[in-house]
Amino acid sequence: MSIIDVMRTRRSTRKYKPDPVPEEVFLRVMEAVRIAPSGKNLQPWHFVIVKDKKMKEKLAVSSAHQYFIAEAPLIIVACAYPENSYAKMGRYMKSWPVDVAIAVDHLMLKAEEEGLGTCWIGSFREEEVKAHLGVPEDVKVLALTPLGYPNEVPKDRGRKSLDEIVSYEKFLA
């Protein structure tokens, strides 16, 4: 599967089969995460893998009641170490949201290639999610995603044309 085909067929999946993700498939997906690039190669991330049904339901409630995420066999919670980034980057920028976003993008692309569905969950009560999982105070939660085999084929939502998003030499929009 070419990379553009992977990008083109990826969707936000909101219906999942109960089938578990085989360990070897899960490890291939996580390998794509592990090798993701980050500013100064800091890799300021940690991923909590949740399979426990009750915990998945708690996370769903704390994620704006998006109950579908608890139907997937597992939920991956993407955490970030902002202080590590700040210190080493001289605090001139917040690199951690970008770094962890890249890692999660790698996750979603590799998952798609493996026939798995994901859904970027950015709407959640961070303090609740942190309390559920025992995430330390100085660690951030950037996003959650369910991971499992899709039980739907979501439609293409369309995109802007290239002309709408690109200009040459100067900003023209």
Added chain:
Amino acid sequence: MSIIDVMRTRRSTRKYKPDPVPEEVFLRVMEAVRIAPSGKNLQPWHFVIVKDKKMKEKLAVSSAHQYFIAEAPLIIVACAYPENSYAKMGRYMKSWPVDVAIAVDHLMLKAEEEGLGTCWIGSFREEEVKAHLGVPEDVKVLALTPLGYPNEVPKDRGRKSLDEIVSYEKFLA
């Protein structure tokens, strides 16, 4: 080229050949950007493509004097519309850094597949870059990247092991 091979061979390229990027190759790279996912499909991004030598040099100076970026045939400046995101997402989160980071990750992966080099530039004086390119006040600049054919093969910088970045059911690091 499998997606994991693309991810594995991608490097931050800091030496470029002067050879131009053929238009059809450039368009294939930008197609990967165009189809990137974003929160609520807002696509809160705009990309300025800079080929002018003097402008590339100005951008290099404003990017912590990383002069190598001006050697590439072009520089892509990734901009974001934060206000659009805030308004439609109900201001409960800053989705735009994540959204634009995903789009730039798509750019870098597709560029790698095409044999092109890129380098995430996150260290720049935003107000200067905006002034150079005429970026409106309410638009942000997230990152720049040179795009061109590599004139070096950077070494693998290594990564943490999976055990170091993953825990199960609870945060354990």
